[in-house]
Amino acid sequence: MTSTALFSRNFKKAYPIAVRGEGCWIFDDRGRRFLDAAGQAAVVSIGHGVKEIGRAMAEQSAQIAFAHTSQFHSAPAEKLAARLLALAPPNFRDGGRVYFTSGGSEATETAIKLVRQFHLESGQKNRFRVLSRRQSYHGSTLGAMSVSGNVARRAPYEPLMAEWGHIAPCFCYHCPFQKTFPQCELACADDLQVFLLEHEPEKAAAFIFEPVVGATLGAASPPEGYAQRIAEICRKNNILLIADEVMTGMGRTGKPFAVQHWNIEPDMILVGKGVASGYAPLGAVLVSSRVVAAFERGTGAFMHGFTYQAHPVCTAAGNAVLDYLETHKLFDRVASAGKNLGDALSTLLSHPCVGDVRGVGLLLGVEFVKDKSTREPFPKADNVAERVRQAAVDEGVLTYPSQGCVDGLRGDHILLAPPFTISQEECLVIARALQSALAKVFPA
Numbered sequence: 001m002t003s004t005a006l007f008s009r010n011f012k013k014a015y016p017i018a019v020r021g022e023g024c025w026i027f028d029d030r031g032r033r034f035l036d037a038a039g040q041a042a043v044v045s046i047g048h049g050v051k052e053i054g055r056a057m058a059e060q061s062a063q064i065a066f067a068h069t070s071q072f073h074s075a076p077a078e079k080l081a082a083r084l085l086a087l088a089p090p091n092f093r094d095g096g097r098v099y100f101t102s103g104g105s106e107a108t109e110t111a112i113k114l115v116r117q118f119h120l121e122s123g124q125k126n127r128f129r130v131l132s133r134r135q136s137y138h139g140s141t142l143g144a145m146s147v148s149g150n151v152a153r154r155a156p157y158e159p160l161m162a163e164w165g166h167i168a169p170c171f172c173y174h175c176p177f178q179k180t181f182p183q184c185e186l187a188c189a190d191d192l193q194v195f196l197l198e199h200e201p202e203k204a205a206a207f208i209f210e211p212v213v214g215a216t217l218g219a220a221s222p223p224e225g226y227a228q229r230i231a232e233i234c235r236k237n238n239i240l241l242i243a244d245e246v247m248t249g250m251g252r253t254g255k256p257f258a259v260q261h262w263n264i265e266p267d268m269i270l271v272g273k274g275v276a277s278g279y280a281p282l283g284a285v286l287v288s289s290r291v292v293a294a295f296e297r298g299t300g301a302f303m304h305g306f307t308y309q310a311h312p313v314c315t316a317a318g319n320a321v322l323d324y325l326e327t328h329k330l331f332d333r334v335a336s337a338g339k340n341l342g343d344a345l346s347t348l349l350s351h352p353c354v355g356d357v358r359g360v361g362l363l364l365g366v367e368f369v370k371d372k373s374t375r376e377p378f379p380k381a382d383n384v385a386e387r388v389r390q391a392a393v394d395e396g397v398l399t400y401p402s403q404g405c406v407d408g409l410r411g412d413h414i415l416l417a418p419p420f421t422i423s424q425e426e427c428l429v430i431a432r433a434l435q436s437a438l439a440k441v442f443p444a
Protein backbone atom coordinates (compact mmCIF):
# COMPACT_ATOMS: atom_id res chain seq x y z
CA MET A 1 0.00 0.00 0.00
CA THR A 2 1.21 3.51 -0.70
CA SER A 3 0.91 6.42 1.70
CA THR A 4 -1.79 8.88 0.67
CA ALA A 5 -4.87 10.53 2.12
CA LEU A 6 -6.64 10.13 -1.21
CA PHE A 7 -9.05 7.26 -1.79
CA SER A 8 -7.06 6.16 -4.83
CA ARG A 9 -8.47 4.26 -7.79
CA ASN A 10 -6.09 1.42 -6.97
CA PHE A 11 -4.60 1.16 -3.49
CA LYS A 12 -1.81 -1.08 -4.75
CA LYS A 13 -0.53 1.43 -7.24
CA ALA A 14 1.79 4.38 -6.61
CA TYR A 15 0.74 7.52 -8.44
CA PRO A 16 3.26 10.16 -9.47
CA ILE A 17 2.29 13.75 -8.64
CA ALA A 18 1.54 15.73 -11.79
CA VAL A 19 2.80 19.27 -11.39
CA ARG A 20 2.80 20.85 -14.83
CA GLY A 21 1.48 20.33 -18.32
CA GLU A 22 2.56 21.83 -21.60
CA GLY A 23 1.15 20.88 -25.00
CA CYS A 24 1.12 17.08 -25.21
CA TRP A 25 3.42 16.67 -22.21
CA ILE A 26 2.89 16.16 -18.47
CA PHE A 27 5.68 16.74 -15.92
CA ASP A 28 5.80 15.15 -12.47
CA ASP A 29 7.31 16.31 -9.18
CA ARG A 30 10.43 14.23 -9.79
CA GLY A 31 11.18 16.07 -12.98
CA ARG A 32 10.10 13.24 -15.29
CA ARG A 33 8.13 14.08 -18.41
CA PHE A 34 5.53 11.96 -20.19
CA LEU A 35 4.04 12.26 -23.66
CA ASP A 36 0.28 12.20 -23.10
CA ALA A 37 -0.72 9.94 -26.00
CA ALA A 38 -4.19 9.32 -24.56
CA GLY A 39 -5.10 12.93 -23.69
CA GLN A 40 -5.36 11.32 -20.25
CA ALA A 41 -8.64 9.53 -21.07
CA ALA A 42 -9.57 11.16 -24.39
CA VAL A 43 -10.14 14.37 -22.45
CA VAL A 44 -7.45 16.89 -23.37
CA SER A 45 -8.02 18.26 -26.86
CA ILE A 46 -6.24 21.63 -26.94
CA GLY A 47 -3.19 20.47 -25.02
CA HIS A 48 -2.05 21.07 -21.46
CA GLY A 49 -1.07 24.40 -19.95
CA VAL A 50 -2.97 26.79 -22.24
CA LYS A 51 -2.87 29.98 -20.21
CA GLU A 52 -5.91 31.64 -21.85
CA ILE A 53 -8.25 29.09 -20.32
CA GLY A 54 -7.14 29.72 -16.76
CA ARG A 55 -7.38 33.48 -17.38
CA ALA A 56 -10.96 33.18 -18.69
CA MET A 57 -11.91 31.10 -15.64
CA ALA A 58 -10.29 33.57 -13.25
CA GLU A 59 -12.08 36.50 -14.91
CA GLN A 60 -15.45 34.75 -14.65
CA SER A 61 -14.75 33.76 -11.06
CA ALA A 62 -13.93 37.38 -10.16
CA GLN A 63 -17.16 38.58 -11.83
CA ILE A 64 -19.45 35.93 -10.39
CA ALA A 65 -18.36 32.38 -9.63
CA PHE A 66 -21.73 30.86 -8.84
CA ALA A 67 -25.41 31.59 -9.23
CA HIS A 68 -27.96 28.83 -8.68
CA THR A 69 -29.85 27.80 -11.82
CA SER A 70 -33.16 27.88 -9.95
CA GLN A 71 -32.71 31.66 -9.76
CA PHE A 72 -30.33 32.77 -12.50
CA HIS A 73 -28.84 31.93 -15.84
CA SER A 74 -25.29 33.09 -16.56
CA ALA A 75 -23.81 34.70 -19.65
CA PRO A 76 -21.09 32.05 -20.25
CA ALA A 77 -23.61 29.20 -20.00
CA GLU A 78 -26.01 30.93 -22.42
CA LYS A 79 -23.16 31.61 -24.82
CA LEU A 80 -21.72 28.09 -24.75
CA ALA A 81 -25.17 26.50 -25.17
CA ALA A 82 -25.80 28.53 -28.32
CA ARG A 83 -22.35 27.68 -29.69
CA LEU A 84 -22.77 23.92 -29.11
CA LEU A 85 -26.17 23.91 -30.81
CA ALA A 86 -24.67 25.74 -33.79
CA LEU A 87 -22.08 22.95 -34.15
CA ALA A 88 -24.70 20.18 -33.87
CA PRO A 89 -26.77 18.52 -36.63
CA PRO A 90 -29.64 20.60 -38.11
CA ASN A 91 -32.37 19.17 -35.84
CA PHE A 92 -30.73 20.90 -32.84
CA ARG A 93 -30.45 24.33 -34.40
CA ASP A 94 -33.98 25.70 -34.42
CA GLY A 95 -35.30 25.39 -30.88
CA GLY A 96 -32.80 22.93 -29.37
CA ARG A 97 -31.47 23.51 -25.86
CA VAL A 98 -28.49 22.42 -23.76
CA TYR A 99 -28.44 20.99 -20.23
CA PHE A 100 -24.99 21.43 -18.68
CA THR A 101 -23.66 18.95 -16.12
CA SER A 102 -20.36 18.39 -14.35
CA GLY A 103 -19.30 15.44 -16.50
CA GLY A 104 -20.26 12.53 -18.72
CA SER A 105 -22.02 10.29 -16.19
CA GLU A 106 -24.29 13.13 -15.10
CA ALA A 107 -25.05 13.77 -18.77
CA THR A 108 -26.14 10.14 -19.20
CA GLU A 109 -28.29 10.27 -16.04
CA THR A 110 -29.88 13.47 -17.27
CA ALA A 111 -30.60 11.96 -20.69
CA ILE A 112 -32.23 8.87 -19.16
CA LYS A 113 -34.57 11.07 -17.13
CA LEU A 114 -35.21 13.41 -20.06
CA VAL A 115 -36.24 10.40 -22.14
CA ARG A 116 -38.70 9.26 -19.48
CA GLN A 117 -40.21 12.69 -19.03
CA PHE A 118 -40.35 13.26 -22.80
CA HIS A 119 -42.61 10.22 -23.11
CA LEU A 120 -44.74 11.34 -20.15
CA GLU A 121 -45.11 14.79 -21.74
CA SER A 122 -46.10 13.05 -24.98
CA GLY A 123 -48.76 10.91 -23.30
CA GLN A 124 -46.78 7.64 -23.59
CA LYS A 125 -46.51 6.76 -19.94
CA ASN A 126 -45.59 3.09 -20.50
CA ARG A 127 -42.28 3.96 -22.11
CA PHE A 128 -39.28 3.91 -19.78
CA ARG A 129 -36.73 1.35 -20.97
CA VAL A 130 -33.49 2.76 -22.32
CA LEU A 131 -31.90 0.09 -24.51
CA SER A 132 -28.19 -0.07 -25.12
CA ARG A 133 -25.46 -2.39 -26.33
CA ARG A 134 -23.31 -5.00 -24.69
CA GLN A 135 -19.66 -3.92 -24.56
CA SER A 136 -20.36 -0.23 -24.04
CA TYR A 137 -19.71 2.41 -21.40
CA HIS A 138 -21.92 5.37 -20.56
CA GLY A 139 -20.75 6.33 -17.08
CA SER A 140 -20.27 5.16 -13.52
CA THR A 141 -23.43 6.35 -11.73
CA LEU A 142 -26.12 3.70 -11.34
CA GLY A 143 -28.41 4.79 -14.16
CA ALA A 144 -25.46 5.19 -16.49
CA MET A 145 -24.08 1.79 -15.41
CA SER A 146 -27.48 0.23 -16.06
CA VAL A 147 -27.32 1.23 -19.70
CA SER A 148 -23.63 0.35 -19.97
CA GLY A 149 -22.52 -3.09 -21.08
CA ASN A 150 -18.97 -3.05 -19.77
CA VAL A 151 -18.83 -6.38 -17.93
CA ALA A 152 -15.97 -5.63 -15.54
CA ARG A 153 -17.19 -2.16 -14.56
CA ARG A 154 -20.73 -3.48 -13.92
CA ALA A 155 -19.86 -6.73 -12.11
CA PRO A 156 -19.74 -5.63 -8.44
CA TYR A 157 -22.92 -3.58 -8.78
CA GLU A 158 -25.17 -5.96 -10.73
CA PRO A 159 -27.73 -6.28 -7.88
CA LEU A 160 -28.19 -2.50 -7.83
CA MET A 161 -28.93 -2.03 -11.50
CA ALA A 162 -32.05 -1.91 -13.61
CA GLU A 163 -32.04 -4.30 -16.59
CA TRP A 164 -33.68 -2.65 -19.59
CA GLY A 165 -32.04 -4.65 -22.35
CA HIS A 166 -28.77 -4.80 -24.25
CA ILE A 167 -28.33 -5.66 -27.91
CA ALA A 168 -25.23 -6.85 -29.80
CA PRO A 169 -22.23 -4.58 -30.11
CA CYS A 170 -21.09 -3.38 -33.52
CA PHE A 171 -17.53 -4.70 -33.61
CA CYS A 172 -16.29 -5.99 -36.95
CA TYR A 173 -12.91 -7.26 -35.70
CA HIS A 174 -14.72 -9.69 -33.35
CA CYS A 175 -18.16 -9.79 -34.95
CA PRO A 176 -20.70 -11.16 -32.46
CA PHE A 177 -22.42 -12.92 -35.39
CA GLN A 178 -19.15 -14.26 -36.86
CA LYS A 179 -20.00 -12.43 -40.08
CA THR A 180 -18.12 -10.07 -42.34
CA PHE A 181 -19.23 -6.70 -43.68
CA PRO A 182 -20.98 -6.18 -46.10
CA GLN A 183 -22.26 -9.77 -46.39
CA CYS A 184 -23.51 -9.43 -42.78
CA GLU A 185 -26.11 -6.91 -44.01
CA LEU A 186 -25.66 -5.10 -40.70
CA ALA A 187 -27.06 -7.88 -38.54
CA CYS A 188 -25.80 -6.00 -35.46
CA ALA A 189 -27.98 -2.98 -36.29
CA ASP A 190 -30.98 -5.21 -37.02
CA ASP A 191 -30.47 -6.75 -33.60
CA LEU A 192 -32.19 -3.63 -32.23
CA GLN A 193 -35.30 -4.38 -34.27
CA VAL A 194 -35.19 -8.05 -33.27
CA PHE A 195 -34.89 -7.09 -29.61
CA LEU A 196 -37.79 -4.66 -29.86
CA LEU A 197 -40.05 -7.26 -31.46
CA GLU A 198 -39.26 -9.78 -28.74
CA HIS A 199 -39.28 -7.54 -25.64
CA GLU A 200 -42.37 -5.41 -25.05
CA PRO A 201 -41.76 -2.71 -27.65
CA GLU A 202 -44.45 -0.54 -26.05
CA LYS A 203 -42.17 -0.08 -23.02
CA ALA A 204 -39.08 0.91 -24.99
CA ALA A 205 -38.19 4.57 -24.59
CA ALA A 206 -34.79 5.12 -26.20
CA PHE A 207 -31.59 3.60 -27.51
CA ILE A 208 -28.19 4.93 -26.41
CA PHE A 209 -24.94 4.22 -28.24
CA GLU A 210 -21.37 5.40 -28.60
CA PRO A 211 -20.92 6.22 -32.31
CA VAL A 212 -17.33 4.98 -32.00
CA VAL A 213 -16.87 2.73 -28.97
CA GLY A 214 -14.07 4.16 -26.86
CA ALA A 215 -12.74 2.57 -23.69
CA THR A 216 -14.60 -0.74 -23.94
CA LEU A 217 -13.73 -1.73 -27.52
CA GLY A 218 -10.71 0.46 -28.22
CA ALA A 219 -11.99 2.83 -30.91
CA ALA A 220 -14.28 0.46 -32.81
CA SER A 221 -16.04 2.39 -35.58
CA PRO A 222 -19.20 1.10 -37.25
CA PRO A 223 -19.25 0.18 -40.93
CA GLU A 224 -21.05 2.44 -43.38
CA GLY A 225 -24.81 2.25 -42.95
CA TYR A 226 -24.86 1.10 -39.31
CA ALA A 227 -25.67 4.44 -37.71
CA GLN A 228 -28.25 5.23 -40.40
CA ARG A 229 -29.96 1.84 -39.89
CA ILE A 230 -30.06 2.35 -36.11
CA ALA A 231 -31.58 5.83 -36.55
CA GLU A 232 -34.19 4.40 -38.91
CA ILE A 233 -35.17 1.62 -36.46
CA CYS A 234 -35.52 4.14 -33.61
CA ARG A 235 -37.73 6.38 -35.72
CA LYS A 236 -39.88 3.48 -36.90
CA ASN A 237 -40.41 2.23 -33.34
CA ASN A 238 -41.07 5.66 -31.86
CA ILE A 239 -38.09 5.58 -29.50
CA LEU A 240 -35.52 8.31 -29.01
CA LEU A 241 -31.91 7.99 -30.15
CA ILE A 242 -29.16 9.17 -27.79
CA ALA A 243 -25.64 9.52 -29.17
CA ASP A 244 -23.15 9.30 -26.31
CA GLU A 245 -20.38 11.53 -27.61
CA VAL A 246 -18.69 12.04 -24.26
CA MET A 247 -15.53 10.62 -25.82
CA THR A 248 -16.14 11.18 -29.55
CA GLY A 249 -17.64 14.68 -29.39
CA MET A 250 -16.04 18.11 -29.66
CA GLY A 251 -13.87 17.23 -32.62
CA ARG A 252 -12.11 14.05 -31.48
CA THR A 253 -13.06 12.11 -34.65
CA GLY A 254 -12.52 15.00 -37.06
CA LYS A 255 -16.06 16.43 -37.00
CA PRO A 256 -17.61 18.37 -34.11
CA PHE A 257 -19.75 15.28 -33.42
CA ALA A 258 -19.05 11.76 -34.72
CA VAL A 259 -22.67 11.27 -35.87
CA GLN A 260 -21.92 13.91 -38.51
CA HIS A 261 -19.79 11.33 -40.37
CA TRP A 262 -23.06 9.59 -41.24
CA ASN A 263 -25.43 12.58 -41.32
CA ILE A 264 -27.79 11.15 -38.73
CA GLU A 265 -29.87 13.30 -36.41
CA PRO A 266 -30.07 11.80 -32.90
CA ASP A 267 -32.61 13.23 -30.46
CA MET A 268 -29.91 13.94 -27.88
CA ILE A 269 -26.12 14.19 -27.95
CA LEU A 270 -24.07 13.77 -24.78
CA VAL A 271 -20.74 15.53 -24.39
CA GLY A 272 -18.12 15.67 -21.64
CA LYS A 273 -14.36 15.27 -21.66
CA GLY A 274 -13.29 17.47 -24.63
CA VAL A 275 -16.01 20.09 -24.05
CA ALA A 276 -13.68 21.78 -21.55
CA SER A 277 -10.55 19.80 -22.49
CA GLY A 278 -9.98 18.89 -18.84
CA TYR A 279 -9.70 22.52 -17.68
CA ALA A 280 -12.98 22.24 -15.74
CA PRO A 281 -15.48 19.49 -14.89
CA LEU A 282 -18.11 19.93 -17.56
CA GLY A 283 -20.53 17.81 -19.54
CA ALA A 284 -23.76 18.49 -21.41
CA VAL A 285 -26.85 17.03 -22.97
CA LEU A 286 -27.71 18.63 -26.28
CA VAL A 287 -31.46 18.29 -26.64
CA SER A 288 -33.02 18.48 -30.10
CA SER A 289 -35.92 20.80 -30.95
CA ARG A 290 -38.40 17.92 -31.12
CA VAL A 291 -37.71 16.88 -27.51
CA VAL A 292 -37.70 20.47 -26.29
CA ALA A 293 -41.06 21.05 -28.03
CA ALA A 294 -42.66 18.20 -26.03
CA PHE A 295 -41.65 19.95 -22.80
CA GLU A 296 -42.86 23.31 -24.14
CA ARG A 297 -46.23 21.84 -25.02
CA GLY A 298 -46.38 19.94 -21.71
CA THR A 299 -45.35 20.87 -18.18
CA GLY A 300 -42.41 23.03 -19.22
CA ALA A 301 -40.47 21.86 -16.15
CA PHE A 302 -37.87 19.10 -15.97
CA MET A 303 -37.98 17.24 -12.64
CA HIS A 304 -34.22 17.03 -12.26
CA GLY A 305 -31.32 19.20 -11.20
CA PHE A 306 -27.78 19.44 -9.87
CA THR A 307 -26.45 22.25 -7.69
CA TYR A 308 -23.49 22.72 -10.00
CA GLN A 309 -25.25 22.43 -13.36
CA ALA A 310 -24.35 25.11 -15.93
CA HIS A 311 -21.61 26.38 -13.61
CA PRO A 312 -20.45 29.86 -14.72
CA VAL A 313 -16.71 29.16 -14.30
CA CYS A 314 -16.90 25.74 -16.00
CA THR A 315 -18.91 27.07 -18.93
CA ALA A 316 -16.45 29.99 -19.18
CA ALA A 317 -13.74 27.33 -19.52
CA GLY A 318 -15.85 25.64 -22.22
CA ASN A 319 -16.13 28.90 -24.17
CA ALA A 320 -12.41 29.58 -23.86
CA VAL A 321 -11.60 26.03 -25.07
CA LEU A 322 -13.95 26.46 -28.03
CA ASP A 323 -12.36 29.85 -28.80
CA TYR A 324 -8.96 28.12 -28.81
CA LEU A 325 -10.18 25.25 -31.01
CA GLU A 326 -11.63 27.74 -33.50
CA THR A 327 -8.80 30.28 -33.47
CA HIS A 328 -6.18 27.60 -34.01
CA LYS A 329 -8.39 25.66 -36.46
CA LEU A 330 -7.90 22.51 -34.37
CA PHE A 331 -11.10 20.76 -35.52
CA ASP A 332 -9.57 20.81 -39.03
CA ARG A 333 -6.27 19.46 -37.75
CA VAL A 334 -7.70 16.19 -36.36
CA ALA A 335 -7.98 14.34 -39.69
CA SER A 336 -4.36 14.97 -40.74
CA ALA A 337 -2.93 14.47 -37.22
CA GLY A 338 -5.02 11.29 -36.94
CA LYS A 339 -3.56 10.06 -40.21
CA ASN A 340 -0.02 10.75 -38.99
CA LEU A 341 -0.67 8.85 -35.78
CA GLY A 342 -2.48 6.02 -37.60
CA ASP A 343 0.43 5.68 -40.07
CA ALA A 344 2.94 5.64 -37.22
CA LEU A 345 0.93 3.03 -35.30
CA SER A 346 0.41 0.84 -38.34
CA THR A 347 4.14 0.02 -38.22
CA LEU A 348 3.24 -2.00 -35.10
CA LEU A 349 1.17 -4.37 -37.23
CA SER A 350 4.33 -6.24 -38.20
CA HIS A 351 4.53 -7.44 -34.58
CA PRO A 352 3.05 -10.94 -34.21
CA CYS A 353 0.91 -9.88 -31.24
CA VAL A 354 -0.58 -6.70 -32.71
CA GLY A 355 -3.86 -7.81 -34.25
CA ASP A 356 -5.49 -4.54 -35.18
CA VAL A 357 -4.91 -0.81 -35.36
CA ARG A 358 -8.23 0.98 -35.74
CA GLY A 359 -10.19 4.13 -35.13
CA VAL A 360 -11.08 7.46 -36.62
CA GLY A 361 -9.51 10.90 -36.29
CA LEU A 362 -7.55 11.08 -33.05
CA LEU A 363 -9.41 8.22 -31.36
CA LEU A 364 -7.32 5.16 -32.16
CA GLY A 365 -6.96 1.71 -30.66
CA VAL A 366 -4.32 -1.01 -30.81
CA GLU A 367 -5.48 -4.54 -29.99
CA PHE A 368 -3.10 -7.29 -28.88
CA VAL A 369 -3.85 -10.91 -29.78
CA LYS A 370 -2.25 -14.24 -29.01
CA ASP A 371 -2.88 -15.54 -32.50
CA LYS A 372 -3.22 -13.13 -35.38
CA SER A 373 -4.81 -15.62 -37.78
CA THR A 374 -7.65 -16.58 -35.40
CA ARG A 375 -7.71 -13.26 -33.49
CA GLU A 376 -7.60 -15.28 -30.30
CA PRO A 377 -7.07 -13.04 -27.26
CA PHE A 378 -4.59 -13.55 -24.46
CA PRO A 379 -5.87 -15.06 -21.21
CA LYS A 380 -7.16 -12.34 -18.89
CA ALA A 381 -4.61 -13.27 -16.21
CA ASP A 382 -1.75 -12.34 -18.56
CA ASN A 383 -2.80 -8.72 -18.05
CA VAL A 384 -1.31 -7.76 -21.40
CA ALA A 385 -2.88 -4.29 -21.83
CA GLU A 386 -1.72 -3.14 -18.40
CA ARG A 387 1.76 -4.54 -18.98
CA VAL A 388 2.02 -2.71 -22.30
CA ARG A 389 0.82 0.49 -20.57
CA GLN A 390 3.47 0.14 -17.85
CA ALA A 391 6.22 -0.63 -20.35
CA ALA A 392 5.17 2.43 -22.39
CA VAL A 393 5.25 4.60 -19.24
CA ASP A 394 8.83 3.40 -18.73
CA GLU A 395 9.47 4.76 -22.23
CA GLY A 396 7.83 8.07 -21.20
CA VAL A 397 4.51 7.61 -23.06
CA LEU A 398 1.04 7.51 -21.48
CA THR A 399 -1.70 5.32 -23.00
CA TYR A 400 -5.18 4.18 -21.87
CA PRO A 401 -5.33 0.37 -21.46
CA SER A 402 -8.45 -1.82 -21.22
CA GLN A 403 -9.30 -5.47 -21.06
CA GLY A 404 -12.43 -7.32 -22.14
CA CYS A 405 -13.05 -6.16 -25.70
CA VAL A 406 -13.67 -9.72 -26.93
CA ASP A 407 -16.18 -11.04 -24.40
CA GLY A 408 -16.13 -8.67 -21.47
CA LEU A 409 -13.21 -10.43 -19.84
CA ARG A 410 -10.65 -11.34 -22.49
CA GLY A 411 -9.24 -9.01 -25.11
CA ASP A 412 -6.49 -6.44 -24.58
CA HIS A 413 -6.18 -3.05 -26.17
CA ILE A 414 -4.82 0.42 -25.57
CA LEU A 415 -6.52 3.62 -26.59
CA LEU A 416 -4.61 6.56 -28.08
CA ALA A 417 -6.34 9.94 -28.04
CA PRO A 418 -3.73 12.69 -27.81
CA PRO A 419 -4.37 16.44 -27.92
CA PHE A 420 -5.28 17.74 -31.39
CA THR A 421 -1.99 19.68 -31.39
CA ILE A 422 0.13 16.49 -31.59
CA SER A 423 3.04 16.88 -34.03
CA GLN A 424 4.27 14.34 -36.55
CA GLU A 425 7.48 13.92 -34.52
CA GLU A 426 5.44 13.20 -31.38
CA CYS A 427 3.43 10.56 -33.31
CA LEU A 428 6.72 8.85 -34.16
CA VAL A 429 7.82 9.05 -30.51
CA ILE A 430 4.60 7.24 -29.52
CA ALA A 431 5.10 4.48 -32.10
CA ARG A 432 8.76 3.99 -31.14
CA ALA A 433 7.87 3.83 -27.43
CA LEU A 434 5.19 1.23 -28.15
CA GLN A 435 7.64 -0.81 -30.22
CA SER A 436 10.05 -0.85 -27.26
CA ALA A 437 7.18 -1.63 -24.87
CA LEU A 438 6.10 -4.58 -27.01
CA ALA A 439 9.67 -5.89 -27.14
CA LYS A 440 9.72 -5.81 -23.34
CA VAL A 441 6.28 -7.42 -22.84
CA PHE A 442 6.80 -10.08 -25.53
CA PRO A 443 10.53 -10.89 -25.44
CA ALA A 444 11.65 -12.90 -28.49
Ligand SMILES: Cc1ncc(COP(=O)(O)O)c(C=O)c1O
Pocket residue numbers: 041103104105106108137138139140210214215244245246247272273283
Ligand atom coordinates in the same frame (compact mmCIF):
# COMPACT_ATOMS: atom_id res chain seq x y z
C1 LIG B 1 -18.68 7.21 -23.87
C2 LIG B 1 -18.63 7.66 -22.43
N1 LIG B 1 -19.75 8.02 -21.82
C3 LIG B 1 -19.76 8.45 -20.53
C4 LIG B 1 -18.60 8.50 -19.80
C5 LIG B 1 -18.63 8.96 -18.36
O1 LIG B 1 -18.07 10.23 -18.25
P1 LIG B 1 -17.47 10.74 -16.87
O2 LIG B 1 -16.34 9.86 -16.52
O3 LIG B 1 -17.08 12.18 -17.18
O4 LIG B 1 -18.55 10.71 -15.86
C6 LIG B 1 -17.40 8.14 -20.41
C7 LIG B 1 -16.13 8.17 -19.65
O5 LIG B 1 -15.16 7.57 -19.99
C8 LIG B 1 -17.41 7.71 -21.76
O6 LIG B 1 -16.29 7.34 -22.38
